[in-house]
Amino acid sequence: MSNFDYDLFVIGGGSGGVRAARVAAATGANVGLAEEFRMGGTCVIRGCVPKKLMVFASEYQEMFADARAYGWDVQDGTFNWPSFRTNLASELDRLEAVYRKLLVGSGVAIHDSRTTVTGTHEVALSDGTKFSVKHILVATGGRPVLPDIKNSELGITSNNIFLLPELPKKILIVGGGYIASEFACILNGLSVEVTQFYRGEQILRGFDDEARGLVSEMMIEKGVNLQLGMNVLEMEKYDDGICVKCTNGSEKIYDQVMFATGRTPNTDGLGLEAVGVEVGLSKEVMVDDYSQTKVPSIYAIGDVTNRVQLTPVAIREGMAFVETVFKGNPTKIDHALIPSAIFTQPEMGTVGLSEEDARQQEAIEVYATSFRPLQTAFANRPDRVLMKLVVSKTTRKVLGCHIVSPNAGEMIQLAGIAIKMGATKEQFDATCAVHPTISEELVTMRDPVRTA
Numbered sequence: 001m002s003n004f005d006y007d008l009f010v011i012g013g014g015s016g017g018v019r020a021a022r023v024a025a026a027t028g029a030n031v032g033l034a035e036e037f038r039m040g041g042t043c044v045i046r047g048c049v050p051k052k053l054m055v056f057a058s059e060y061q062e063m064f065a066d067a068r069a070y071g072w073d074v075q076d077g078t079f080n081w082p083s084f085r086t087n088l089a090s091e092l093d094r095l096e097a098v099y100r101k102l103l104v105g106s107g108v109a110i111h112d113s114r115t116t117v118t119g120t121h122e123v124a125l126s127d128g129t130k131f132s133v134k135h136i137l138v139a140t141g142g143r144p145v146l147p148d149i150k151n152s153e154l155g156i157t158s159n160n161i162f163l164l165p166e167l168p169k170k171i172l173i174v175g176g177g178y179i180a181s182e183f184a185c186i187l188n189g190l191s192v193e194v195t196q197f198y199r200g201e202q203i204l205r206g207f208d209d210e211a212r213g214l215v216s217e218m219m220i221e222k223g224v225n226l227q228l229g230m231n232v233l234e235m236e237k238y239d240d241g242i243c244v245k246c247t248n249g250s251e252k253i254y255d256q257v258m259f260a261t262g263r264t265p266n267t268d269g270l271g272l273e274a275v276g277v278e279v280g281l282s283k284e285v286m287v288d289d290y291s292q293t294k295v296p297s298i299y300a301i302g303d304v305t306n307r308v309q310l311t312p313v314a315i316r317e318g319m320a321f322v323e324t325v326f327k328g329n330p331t332k333i334d335h336a337l338i339p340s341a342i343f344t345q346p347e348m349g350t351v352g353l354s355e356e357d358a359r360q361q362e363a364i365e366v367y368a369t370s371f372r373p374l375q376t377a378f379a380n381r382p383d384r385v386l387m388k389l390v391v392s393k394t395t396r397k398v399l400g401c402h403i404v405s406p407n408a409g410e411m412i413q414l415a416g417i418a419i420k421m422g423a424t425k426e427q428f429d430a431t432c433a434v435h436p437t438i439s440e441e442l443v444t445m446r447d448p449v450r451t452a
């Protein structure tokens with residue numbers, strides 16, 4: 001019997017925290033988990049899941065015209081936001097209940113409370129109840145931040161977008177990352193007039209230039225008013241909306257302004273520094289390769305550590321933590337070659353090095369093809385796809401794969417397996433094509449378009 005109230009206390013009921021709690025409890029550990037808001041965290045409640053459902057909703061707009069091209073007698077429909085929002089809310093209630101049920105079924109004690117760390121082996125709930133705990137796992141995630149712009153609090157963030165009573169007619173989205181670009185496409189698909197400001201030269205900084213170039217070109221083609229090299233100077237509330245003064249001196253009124261200008265780790269007021277945990281300049285919990293902080297009994301995983309802000313990464317960090325601490329099998333987290341998808345329209349899937357990063361590293365060959373896919377070309381849509389492989393000249397290994405296409409997220413998951421295994425270009429070529437598909441191009445590109 002342990003002398004502690006809990007062997008493990010997890011603070012935060014998001015994807016990482018819930019998985020770690022369940023897997024630790026399955027080893028026989030006595031586990032408690034506290035969540036101050038809704039079980040499921042950012043991904044389930046105000047992130048990936050509701051976002052993906054909005055992507056699905058927004059994709060129907062183009063399908064009416066496509067269906068007519070394919071011979072169906074259908075008229076364009078109109079989108080009813082309140083009806084979608086009600087269905088979305090019930091789906092999120094259902095998912096939250098599933099998360100709770102899984103925790104309870106695993107024997108984890110749930111505390112619906114904000115919790116702070118009051119000692120190296122002690123946590124306190126907001127009602128003052130204290131527990132002695134052998135290990136603490138901080139999995140409190142992150143939150144969107146508003147930029148330091150006059151009256152930026154007039155704007156909303158991705159946290160509020162799912163709860164709007166009505167959709168705006170005209171929205172300005174500020175930022176050029178995942179969230180800004182995804183919501184620009186979603187809202188454009190839901191017939192909102194979308195302007196997107198990005199302060200740099202091209203959206204999706206850090207991704208392959210050719211791939212992000214095509215995404216941005218297609219976004220503009222589909223109706224997003226994307227303005228590059230542009231930012232907000234200040235904002236003011238007017239009777240008929242929010243007046244935005246821009247860096248080029250122009251002014252325009254929007255019904256809503258959404259900032260997607262980055263996220264910050266949730267460490268404020270947790271009591272971490274007081275017990276000796278190191279917190280970095282971006283408010284992130286500093287951890288080693290095993291997710292352990294400077295205080296041996298305190299670990300942290302997921303967005304609060306500001307390593308790679310992705311749900312599956314938080315889950316893997318949680319599993320590695322349990323292997324290390326509860327299964328006697330010290331496991332480092334492998335952050336190499338993480339595939340990911342950006343759910344813009346068109347979607348982008350990516351794994352490994354961009355052409356630009358690979359060029360810095362070694363001699364490469366680039367295999368790429370861009371074309372109009374059968375399904376949408378038939379409906380006379382201008383949509384183009386891009387399939388691209390970046391290959392090492394010396395080892396022949398595929399260093400990076402970049403796909404801009406419908407279902408690019410599904411494709412990159414599978415290509416990611418081969419690339420993680422170290423597959424060479426010749427091994428890609430030795431795989432027989434599946435015809436007629438878009439992804440068959442990944443195994444049929446014979447000659448490099450560039451070498452560097």
Ligand code: NDP
Pocket residue numbers: 147148174175176177178179180182198199200204205231260261262263308309310340341342343
């Ligand atoms: P990102 O860090 O990806 O993007 C922030 C954007 O805001 C950048 O374009 C940045 O510009 C810009 N920016 C920052 N500060 C300012 C400012 N003061 N004024 C104007 N623009 C500014 O953050 P997101 O919020 O989009 O996403 C956070 C994380 O969430 C991502 O990194 C990703 O890991 C995760 N995520 C993943 C998704 C997925 O897997 N599909 C979906 C959504 C989120 P600059 O480039 O110049 O710095």
